[in-house]
Amino acid sequence: MSDEIKHECGIALLRLRKPLQYYIDKYGTPLYAVNKMALLMNKQANRGQDGAGIANIKLNVAPGYRFISRYRSVEAKPIEDIFEKINKKYRKAEKEDSKKYLNAEWLQENYGFTGxxxxxxxxxxxHGKNEIENCHPFLRQNNWRSRNLVVAGNFNMTNVDELFDKLVSLGQHPKDKVDTVTVMEKIGHFLDEEVQRQFDRFKPLFPEDNQQLTSLIEENIDVARMLQRSCRDFDGGYTMCGMLGSGAAFVARDPAGIRPAYYYADDEVIVVASEKPAIKMSFNCDYDEIAEIGPGNALIIDTNGEYREEQFRDPLEKKSCSFERIYFSRASDPDIYRERKNLGKLVLPQILKEIDNDLANTVFSYIPNTAETAFFGLVEGLDEHLVKERKKHIREGVLFEEDLDRLLSFRPRTEKIISKDVKLRTFITNDTHRDEMVSNVYETTFEVIKKKEDTIVLIDDSIVRGTTLERSILRMLDRLEPKKIVIVSSAPQIRYPDCYGIDMSKMKDFVAFRAVLKLLEEENREELLEETLARCKDALENGYATQENYVKALYEPFTDEQISKKIAEIVTPKNCQAEVSIIYQTVDDLHKACPNHTGDWYFTGNYPTPGGNKVVNRAFVNYMIGKGNERAYGAF
Structure with a gap:
């Protein structure tokens, strides 16, 4: 992606189904779980590089021994930082007593992260500062083991204000109005109630035996009921992991299945991750052994290591995030790899039309590194197109042998015109300086373009702001002196904010929105802006903003082609000699390529939850009243 955006988060949950001593005896080391967690997290490092955190719970340790451990880091390499600290503990244990180092009971009594x-x-x-307090997992502590709660997730809530007010109505005094706090405290409140319910149930049976009572409470906590009560008014996209102090755990997925969650289980482990390749690589299982947690379902792991998937909310129409398939998730997932290739293949007819079928004078390339797979699909589509063309010409009759030779030997011209310097870590830069940094991470390959003759077709996976095209990529390509530059997005036009986990929340950032503003101005239809503003304000003030996305009206007067043409004008640098055009994937073809991941609200404005409509209406109002830099939903 030429425009760097922050996105998503990654989760990993691992439950050892046998006592720690089993793994020490079988694998010859107490580090089995540590190594597996390190691999799971490193294989998902693409999902989060602002920070990392890890938590661990020991089962069946006696009172007086610490049973919850947690490390969090916002260092430049947070995963390495965390696991170096954990490994330091193990090295200290081995140095202290190499024999006891292989004794699970001794390790768990004396060292953390041995659970x-x-x-x-x-x-x-x-959004928000990159500080240690913002890092998951979050911990809610209590002297009752069963009331301890650890939570981490990949989520954004659209209705943080309402959730905050609900906590206040329950008698709580939340320390902050952010979705991480509200989610933690909401679940924690109903965990407390569930523990109390089990206490009231079993106390009459064991009035004098509190140890037995405690065990019964922990074994009978109804996690599904707790989630039903705590999550019933959540509006957003989420995959939430939780661990109770008793050792029970859960992973809950939102009713529309917006955020991803996959799991694998055998007789030794239960593991959950945001991406299937992380599980595949960590446990060498087959892809068909990895299951997806259903929308509105939770994978629940009991204190004894048994697991089941239970529904805790009524599922909505499944609208899994299509950006996972276009960009975010690793393409080593075979399904995602095929889908990205199809995205490149399906955009080919538009490209052929734009270049007037002049393949001899066209060079195809891509913006590394995430558009590479779509580029392979584009090239595959070109090959299929040429096969059809050869058949057509042969059927029509070829008069001369040299014509046949030329027809059969022709291949599309492909080059790596743009290279990316992966050493420049633009994702850690703040918004003010990110564009400047991004403009310096690319460089061009010279002497592969016929000056004033060739057209360059460059495929990107998506175009959000267009600033990198304008300030860097198009300027560099123009120095090669092509006749024409065609930028192709394997994703449709991004028109609306995301509020479920991606950093696309400001209307002014979308080059498609800027294009529509220009078109409205040029056609003297700016009154539509005021009309839409009035509708959005009234809906927000009178409590029906969740019912409809009124911002759609701004796009309705124009075709996709008109908006694309205006985007090309906006991103074309001054003094650019080459003609520039922009091609976007169609929404219909997006769904053909990714049929099981139809979440497309950033392209269509069709939000999967009511809160999404409220967010887009508020985002437009913020833009119109000069608060375009403000987030239109609760802080993260």
Whole structure:
């Protein structure tokens, strides 16, 4: 992606189904779980490089021994930082007594991060400061083991204000109005109630035996009921991991299945991650052994290591995030790899029309590194197109042998015209300086373009702001002196904010929105802006902003082609000699390529939850009243 955006987060949950001593005896080391967690998190490092955190719970340790451990980091390499600290503990234990080092009981009594239940998190902060307090997992502590709660997730809530007010109505005094706090405290409140319910149930049966009572409470906590009560008014996209102090755990997925969650289980482990390749690489299982947690369902792991998937909210129409398939998730997932290739292949007819089928004078390339797979699909589509063309010409009859030779030997011209310097880590730069940094991470390959003759077709996976095209890529390509430059987006035009986990929340950032503003101005239809503003304000003030996305009206007067043409004008640098055009994937073809991930609200404005409509209406109002830099939903 030429425009760097922050996005998503990654989760990892690992439950050892046997006592720690089993793994020490079988694998010859107490580090089995540590190594697996390190691999799970490193294989998802693409999902979060602002920070990382890990938590661990020991089962069945006696009172007086610490049973919850947690590390969080916002260092430049947070995963390495965390696991170096954990490994330091193990090195200290081995140095202290090499024989006891292989004794699970001694390790768990004397050292942290030696438990059977693990949770990891990788953070991409969509908003807010990159401080240790913002890093997951979050911990809610209590002297009752069953009331301890550890939570981490990949989520954004659209209705943080309402959730905050609900906590206040329950008698709480939340320390902050952010979705991480409200989610933690909401679940924590109903965990407390569930523990109390089990206490009231069993206390009459064991009036004098509190130890037995405690065990019964922990074994009978109804996690699904707790989630039903705590999550019933959540509006957003979420995959939430939780661990109870008793060792029970859960991973809950939103009713529309917006955020991803996959799991694998055998007789030794239960593991959950945001991406299938992380599980595949960590446990060498087959892809068909990895299951997806259903929308509105939670994977619940009991204190004894048994697991089940239970529905805790009524599922909505599944609208899994299509950006996962276009850009975010690793393409080593075979399904995602095929889908990205199809995205490149399906945009080919538009490209052929734009270049007037002049393949001899066209060079195809891509913006590394995430558009590479779509580029492979584009090239595959070109090959298929040429096969059809050869058949057509042969059927029509070829008069001369040299014509046949030329027809059969022709291949599309492909080059790596743009290179990216991966050493420049633009994702850690703040918004003010990010564009400047991004403009310096690319460089061009010279002497592969016929000056004033060739057209360059460059495929990107998506175009959000267009600033990198304008300030860097198009300027560099123009120095090669092509006749024409065609920028192709394998994703449709991004028109609306995301409020479910991606850093796309400001209307002014979208080059498609800027294009529509220009078109309205040029056609003297700016009154539509005021009309839409009035509708949005009235809906927000009178409590029906969740019912409809009124911002759609701004796009309705124009075709996709008109908007694309205006985008090309906006991003074309001054004094650019080459003609510039922009091609976008169609929404219909997006759904053909990714049929099981139809979440497309950033392209269509069709939000999967009511809160999404409220967010887009508020975002437009913020833009119109000069508060375009403000977030239109609760802080993360």
């Amino acid at each position: 059977e239940v693990w949770m990891g998190h990788l953070r991409y902060g969509t």
